[in-house]
Amino acid sequence: MLLSGYVAGEDGTTNSTDEVLLVRMIPFADLNTKEPSYGTGSFAFKDIRYPIADGLIASASNGVDSVYRNEPPVVHECMLSWCVRRVRSSYEWGVYSESTEETFLNIATEPDPWPWTVIDDFFTYWPNITLEAPAVDFPDTNVTYSVWNDTAFQIMVVWDDFFPSFYTATDRDSEPVLRFKDYPNGPTTRSIDSNPWLAPKNVTRHMEGLASALTNVMRSNSKTTEALLGEAYNQEKFVHINWPWLIFPLLLLLLSLVFLVATIIKTSNDTDTGFWKTSAMPTLMYGLPQDMRKDSISTTSSDGTPHHDPRKVRIRLLPKQGWRVSGQVQPAPTAPPGFI
Known part of the structure; x- marks a missing residue:
């Protein structure tokens, strides 16, 4: 050939x-x-x-x-x-x-x-x-x-x-x-x-x-092929963590926890500093003492109507002494639970 x-x-x-x-x-x-x-x-x-x-x-x-x-x-x-x-x-x-x-x-x-x-x-x-x-x-x-x-x-x-x-x-x-x-x-x-x-x-x-x-x-001949029933695929979920992106949030959380623990330890031995909530709720509920009500009305308008001068009234809530009003300690009224 x-x-x-x-x-x-x-x-x-x-x-x-x-x-x-x-x-x-x-x-x-x-x-x-x-x-x-x-x-x-x-x-x-x-x-x-x-x-x-x-x-x-x-x-x-x-x-x-x-x-x-x-x-x-x-x-x-x-x-x-x-x-x-x-x-x-x-x-x-x-x-x-x-x-x-x-x-x-x-x-x-x-x-x-x-x-x-x-x-x-x-x-x-x-x-x-x-x-x-x-x-x-x-x-x-x-x-x-x-x-x-x-x-x-x-x-x-x-x-x-x-x-x-x-x-x-x-x-x-x-x-x-x-x-x-x-x-x-x-x-x-x-x-x-x-x-x-x-x-x-x-x-x-x-x-x-x-x-x-x-x-x-x-x-691919449709006349000679037979279709079979069944699952063609199965779904699986995969989670990929990009750790470098989580370094800053985790570090911030850790530093916040350290700061909180350090604050607790630092103030646990301090018994002189008082803690209270700044709130006008006790005053609104119980009002001022009778003598302080008179002191708060210090001026009279031209038409004869008295008005309050809040600058002459100072109220301080102390954790162990109660109310201090205008430099004099007054016993605090009985307050409901939740008030100091």
């Missing part, structure tokens, strides 16, 4: 105008007859039953110049296969993610007949795909998953558009062109910004992306 090369001149020499093959993709089944290569349609994956696509991807190892230098290409055999995956899903902060815990491939324990039947231009893919995987709740039993042959056929023929295909450049300075859909009525050509199959691109990762996209299409 021609995996790498260029169009040499008539004398067999190489020049800058020779067309060069950068990437070639070769299926392991003939496009027109579906006859398998290597007997089983695969070179390295002979134990996989009924793959979706299998072929070689040959890429120039270091661009156009590496082909002109006759350097060997980088070759991968890539295969897409039906499988059953056991996944664990999670949903956090609006993001859904999955992790694959186990994968069950469609492994052939014995040789199977070739699944294609071709009569003239009529292609038939006859087997239904069935896979078994252990049940999660019942380890001793298996669950069977199936894909009808019509569905498998519709998916597999899509890959015929790209296997086979060619990626060539007319010279060192020209833009490479992709040739695909290589059917009898003529291939389709187009220019692409970047070829994911061209070295040093990660071909394996690109195939994994294609497999994931195909899986998502299969799982």
Whole structure:
């Protein structure tokens, strides 16, 4: 098979105008007859039953110049296969993610007949795909998953558009062109910004992306999927304390407590200083003594009406001596609880 090369001149020499093959993709089944290569349609994956696509991807190892230098290409055999995956899903902060815990491939324990039947231009893919995987709740039993042959056929023929295909450049300075859909009525050509199959691109990762996209299409089919009832997520509350912001309030509270305790200790031994509440309530309730009432009326207005002069009346409440009025100590009247 021609995996790498260029169009040499008539004398067999190489020049800058020779067309060069950068990437070639070769299926392991003939496009027109579906006859398998290597007997089983695969070179390295002979134990996989009924793959979706299998072929070689040959890429120039270091661009156009590496082909002109006759350097060997980088070759991968890539295969897409039906499988059953056991996944664990999670949903956090609006993001859904999955992790694959186990994968069950469609492994052939014995040789199977070739699944294609071709009569003239009529292609038939006859087997239904069935896979078994252990049940999660019942380890001793298996669950069977199936894909009808019509569905498998519709998916597999899509890959015929790209296997086979060619990626060539007319010279060192020209833009490479992709040739695909290589059917009898003529291939389709187009220019692409970047070829994911061209070295040093990660071909394996690109195939994994294609497999994931195909899986998502299969799982998103509303006619064949089954919705399960259950909680999609569980809410948990987490409290994060930013301690630097609490230093000042806590320090202020601590200093206030220290100041209060220090004040109590300092004044606990002072028995000479009196404590009372400044309030006019006793005077309003019990009034002034009779003699102080006379002293408080010291002046008379022009019309003969007496009036009070509060500046001549001084009342002081002492904790042990009662009332002191105008410099003379008067016994305090009996006050209700709560008054000193």
